[in-house]
Amino acid sequence: MKSRVFKATNVVLGLLCMMYFLTYVDRVNVSTAAAVFRKELNLSNTQVGLVFSAFGYPYLLFQIIGGWVADHFGPRKALTICGVIWAGSTIMFGLAHGLIAMIAVRVLLGFGEGATFPTATRAMSYWVPRSKRGYAQGLTHAFSRLGNSLTPWLIATLIAVVTWRGSFIIVGAVSMFWALAWGIYYRDEPTKHKAITQEELAELPPYGLKKSQGKVPWAPLLRHMAPVTVVYFCYGWILWMFLGWIPQFFANQFHLNLKNSALFASGVFFSGVVGDTLGGIVSDKLFEKTHNLKIARRNLVAVMMALCCLSMVPLLFSRDINVIAMSLSAGFFCAEFTIGPMWAIPMDIAPRFAGTASGIMNSGSALAAITSPLIFGIVVDRTGNWLFPFIFSMGVILMGSILCFTMHPERPLILDEIGKANPA
Numbered sequence: 001m002k003s004r005v006f007k008a009t010n011v012v013l014g015l016l017c018m019m020y021f022l023t024y025v026d027r028v029n030v031s032t033a034a035a036v037f038r039k040e041l042n043l044s045n046t047q048v049g050l051v052f053s054a055f056g057y058p059y060l061l062f063q064i065i066g067g068w069v070a071d072h073f074g075p076r077k078a079l080t081i082c083g084v085i086w087a088g089s090t091i092m093f094g095l096a097h098g099l100i101a102m103i104a105v106r107v108l109l110g111f112g113e114g115a116t117f118p119t120a121t122r123a124m125s126y127w128v129p130r131s132k133r134g135y136a137q138g139l140t141h142a143f144s145r146l147g148n149s150l151t152p153w154l155i156a157t158l159i160a161v162v163t164w165r166g167s168f169i170i171v172g173a174v175s176m177f178w179a180l181a182w183g184i185y186y187r188d189e190p191t192k193h194k195a196i197t198q199e200e201l202a203e204l205p206p207y208g209l210k211k212s213q214g215k216v217p218w219a220p221l222l223r224h225m226a227p228v229t230v231v232y233f234c235y236g237w238i239l240w241m242f243l244g245w246i247p248q249f250f251a252n253q254f255h256l257n258l259k260n261s262a263l264f265a266s267g268v269f270f271s272g273v274v275g276d277t278l279g280g281i282v283s284d285k286l287f288e289k290t291h292n293l294k295i296a297r298r299n300l301v302a303v304m305m306a307l308c309c310l311s312m313v314p315l316l317f318s319r320d321i322n323v324i325a326m327s328l329s330a331g332f333f334c335a336e337f338t339i340g341p342m343w344a345i346p347m348d349i350a351p352r353f354a355g356t357a358s359g360i361m362n363s364g365s366a367l368a369a370i371t372s373p374l375i376f377g378i379v380v381d382r383t384g385n386w387l388f389p390f391i392f393s394m395g396v397i398l399m400g401s402i403l404c405f406t407m408h409p410e411r412p413l414i415l416d417e418i419g420k421a422n423p424a
Contacts, residue, residue: 008196012127016120017143022175024147026090028243032155033164035258049377052244054103056369058110066115067359074188075123083179086112087172094168122355129203133347138280138340145272152262216356224349227406229364234400236365237372238335244373253386254321271329272336280340293409297341305401308334309394345409
């Protein structure tokens with residue numbers, strides 16, 4: 001039993017789960033700490049929004065670039081280097097003094113984390129059987145939402161013990177240890193891993209050697225992934241609004257202290273853990289039952305995005321904190337339910353170029369990371385109303401539900417398209 005639990009494929013998946021957890025702790029810790037450093041540095045909500053959104057510019061830039069790097073050089077090198085960069089930038093944020101320094105360090109964090117998820121998808125494309133792609137994506141993203149849910153409580157506790165600066169230094173040091181562990185254990189080609197068994201290899205797809213992959217077929221790949229990217233932007237709008245402002249929303253709308261606002265925020269984010277896990281499982285079960293990727297991926301995403309919008313309707317009518325917390329939790333659960341099927345789509349469409357394909361898709365979320373938190377801060381500063389940004393965001397996610405039907409995960413890149421793009 002012990003050998004089966006700690007088999008190589010499970011350890012690799014476990015390391016990726018830990019990476020997803022740490023990357024989200026390192027990117028959303030700022031939303032909890034903002035309640036402290038905002039007062040210390042005398043920053044406005046708009047300036048805090050700038051700190052939040054600074055992460056998104058390089059994060060957007062490195063989605064496609066990072067995916068290409070993963071496809072070309074392999075996930076082992078790419079994720080090790082990325083881990084060192086994002087861990088170092090987290091430590092430096094704890095040493096920053098002033099708005100400019102904070103923005104600069106957040107930009108560096110965006111560089112470090114920009115390539116992580118596309119590269120992780122590339123790693124999974126050869127270390128996870130096709131029948132478990134939705135599950136693997138749902139599980140790893142569930143750990144990212146676990147990071148979301150624990151971060152407000154964790155950072156609030158660390159701030160009380162070691163100050164907000166010390167909290168960044170500690171979580172950055174933990175991330176540095178992860179980068180070293182990944183570089184030591186992981187291998188790009190499963191057959192070259194000393195601990196992998198023949199039983200595991202029989203379940204995995206054949207490894208595509210880097211030299212045989214050729215150049216990325218950009219035109220057909222972009223054509224296949226464009227609708228997916230637009231839908232993922234709509235999801236990302238909701239995601240980054242929640243990640244950046246939910247702790248501040250509870251603190252300001254209901255006049256809660258740091259500890260209590262962190263508790264409510266953690267409850268909302270924990271619903272995402274459940275949503276991510278179930279979304280991947282349900283998507284794979286639907287595919288196993290129907291053998292129809294439109295049902296298992298596209299239709300499932302469309303339904304859950306519509307339910308996300310519907311779940312947040314109580315925000316418009318209630319001022320009870322418990323009702324609002326439940327409404328936000330339900331909305332976040334539905335939004336996160338889409339993650340497993342969405343991140344399986346790049347592997348369905350282009351398994352040989354999964355890093356680049358997922359990078360194209362995630363550029364939609366990265367663009368939302370720039371715009372959503374900043375617009376939220378501007379609207380609140382100018383109107384004094386913390387509910388207006390939520391109302392607009394409900395419209396965005398509903399539009400995403402409608403646009404889902406432009407996605408076609410059942411139409412993979414075919415060899416003829418790749419051949420035309422890369423003539424011998």
